[in-house]
Amino acid sequence: MPVSPASLEWLQGLLFIVMVVLTLILVLRHMAEARGMQRQVGERKFYTVVECSGGEEGAKRVTREYREGDYVGKLVEGDCGGQPGYIVGIYAEEPEKPKSKGFLP
């Protein structure tokens, strides 16, 4: 059965829509990448690990939020319920990133 050109017009329209959608996705993806690069850090949380001097129960550790002026090796007071403490570590934790749902980042 011969196919008339008029019956294929819908295909041309479909191809056009597919092209436009693909172009839009690529442009959005590119823009999202550039935005991601410029995004400021600052969402991370910093924690300080303090080792408390051994009381009757022995040395224990307390983890609290980082405070300006903390450094590893610093002797601190007030984190161990009256006992002197010693900072043994400071670390940063990234917040959990939402999982990418597909093609777009």
Add this chain to the structure above:
Amino acid sequence: MTEHAPGAGLADWIQAISQLLLLLIFIALFMGLNQRIQIYMWSRDIRAKLVVLQGMAEEARKKTLDYMVANGAKNPESLLSRILDFFVIMPVDIEPVDIIKRLDHLINVRRRRFKEEFEMALPDADLVARSKAETAAEIAGALNLIYKIVRHLLITGEKTRNWILIMQLQLLMPMIMKIADTYRKALNDFLKGVPIGDAAGPIVALRLAGPGARWERVDDETVAAEVDFEGRRLVLVKAEGPMSTVGKPGAATEKVVKKLIEEGRRPGLMITVDAALKLEGEETGSIAEGVGAAIGDIGPEKIRFERIAAEHGIPLRAVIVKMSMEEAILAMNKKIFQGVEKAVERVKDIIRKETRPGDTVVVIGVGNTAGVGQ
């Protein structure tokens, strides 16, 4: 008389023009049109990323200036302009005699120059603030250099129509952007004054020393302490914190070992602890041990460990905490912190197994000691 269908003349024209266009495109393709289009698209992509790189370099410069101004800097813009383009010319290597000595000399001159410049620019700031400003300036310099090199390669590629150069640059851009982004984030962490991943070595030394140790300066920005550990004498060496510095661990260790030998206490073991780059797929914070000097130095410090150990027949052992390059210069994460705990235990195990009570052991925590005091 022949009758034409209405519009047939227009259709013929359209068909003829289409064929002509196709022919022209076909000829243009043979003459390299496709390559030109491709180069244009690559160049556009590189140029877009170059704008981001420029933004990062300017942002780093501004943050460094702001930090210096906040710490009472005198004429910080002039200092930063000079520091950003500061360079070290590597010594002649086709004549390798005394190359380490020459390289060491150049590194010392550069270190001294930076230190003096920042002392003059920030006379009222403390040592920690000065070291942060110095590191911030180095990061700003690195970002500026990345931006300038990418720009240079792009312009050279476009001028000489070197599509291979542009293609290579375009393929490398994601990696270059990742490195630049890491530097940008690292600047915030250094200015905050928290330990970075590379501080794993100094933290291990500090943990082995404990809170009561008496640290003494043994070389430029490098300290040592001596403590007891299960009947052995541990001599610990690290950079002087909480400033942002790597110190001179090789030179300091050389002095410490010579002094111990003069006192008749030849060390039975030397252990270097450092952060090391992991291979993709390896776990961050995992530990490995081996033989040799664990230090990412370009030569002068590393060779000192090897020379002093070989000269006196001291076993030289290495413990590394694995991490990526990004993790090494960003604030320490929890996995690396846990790796430090494991490294402390591994060093203790090595000491127990390879030395006897009464022996002297030298442990060197190598790395940047920002946010790690003593």
